[in-house]
Amino acid sequence: MAGLQSPIKKNDNVVVLAGRDRGKKGRVLVVEPAKNRVIVEGxxxxxxxxxxxxxxQVKGGIVEREAPVYVSKVQLVCPQCSAPTRIGHQILEDGRKVRVCRKCKGVVDK
Ligand SMILES: [Zn+2]
Incomplete structure (x- = not known):
């Protein structure tokens, strides 16, 4: 898996597939491509x-923050059909490469 480029990008909405937060949805805050990890809101x-x-000047107490999760444990939620989906790629007529939903074939990128 090392070096594999993640199709997940910042500000994507994703759903968690495994672990304690399975089923949770959130927005991607940070992508760490070198580590294949993402930080997802909540x-x-x-x-x-x-x-x-x-x-x-540090006050004691409990600080809550998001820890990174492996990108293989999240799946993109398609903005077109609202379903968790795998991502394909498509090259548009103008030469732009965009991500597409494998389910509805809708373009994920704007
Ligand atoms: Zn879709």
Whole structure:
């Protein structure tokens, strides 16, 4: 899987296929292509307990933030047919390469 280019892009809506957050949907906030990972809004939220550190002006407490998930564990939700789908590619008449939904054949990219 290493080096495989992810078809998932920032601001895509995806659904989680496996793990604790299975079935959850969210927007992709960050794509980490080198690691094949994405950060999805509201998915894989971890709580970190932080100790107060007055010298660094850090308040103690619990910080919640999203941890990356493997891109193979999410699937794009098609903006056209609203179904989770695999992605194909198509080259338009003007030469642009766009992503298309394998289910409805609709163009995913604007
Ligand atoms: Zn579709």
């Amino acid at each position: 998915v894989n939220v971890i709580k970190r307990h932080t100790k107060p550190n007055p010298q660094k």
